[in-house]
Amino acid sequence: MGTKSRIMETTFKLVLKKGFTDVSLNEIIKASNTTTGGFYHHFNSKDALLLEVIEKYIFNYFNTTIEQIRSFEGTPKEKLQTMMLSIVAECVNINEVSPKKVYYRNLHLILMEGVQKYDVIGESYKKFYHNLLNFTKEVIDEGVDQGMIRQDIDSHELAIFTQTSILGTIIMWVGMPEMPLEERMISNIDHLWNYMKIVE
Template identity: 30%
Template sequence: MKYTSRELKSKKNKNKIFVTAIDLIRKKGYDNVSINEICSLAGFTKGAFYHHFNSKDDLLIQLLKDVDDYYIVEVLPRLEGKTSKEQLIFFIQEFAYCGYGVGVDVVKNLFKSQTNALNDFMNDLDRPFFKILVDIIKTGQEKNVFTDNLSSEELAKYCRTFIWGVFHNWAMEYGAYDIEKKVEMYLNIFVKSLEI
């Protein structure tokens, strides 16, 4: 796909606002960062911010879209050659890595904000994140690795509940422990609950 110079500039501006905002949120906390501060530090007007984002919560939706992109570009190719069980473990570990990378305050605000738009996006079953998860489970069911007592979609929802539950606890405990190690500790028990 070829972009015009105007479209490229718009994408670059949106990305600069986004990166500045996420960096500020990591340093100061979501509630302590204003749109004015984001714009000032990024070198844009509030009008430019609102051209790309409807609200500060839209930054969180963009973050989840970036996670989807990460799964398409980075995670999906690295699933090849792994067993279904290894794929599922890797998939969930990578999500822990993403959560740790954005920081506890950002994760906490994913749960706290819960606007309709954010909630709808987090629960969208057509997101690449969810579709990849369903495919891993469906393949595992076809190979008699994972139970078929529930559909692949239901088991994927179960996995999503596990993932969000661990993240929620981590955020509510203010990141008091290493989320990646905690996920690794729980993961084997969790995955056994899916196996035949």
């Protein structure tokens, strides 16, 4: 593996454990088995590194996951579930960086730190949300076409409500980590589905 990607992977691991500000450049350099010169050969600054890392290891992953689920076969409800469980549960296995699910909590917290510190990350975050929202809306529209989802509420409105519930599940779990995330996610999607489905 080249020095650059070694630095990036190491950085992601460290950041996942300690956050942006609590991981120093010296630490990164040592853990990456390189030197200051080596580092500055590949990156202009610490910030530049962090931005690249976030972009590659978080947003790239999130957005390609959305793309993958787009071609996934199943009912609208199954699609929603798969989408969310993918983002929530599997993202921790990015490049096998960490085998433990626990880290997704940190990943979320770090993302928030990034949003607060760097406008660029805020922008990527926003793009991802729009991307996810579009996906949700597509799925709901599909359900409407198939006659499974009620038409009396605007699908865009339903998509927003769905997405807020789903993101809320994550945030709630960040605050109460003892809550079983997958279980909760599934049961909340059940409620959402019961609300939007057509009752016979």
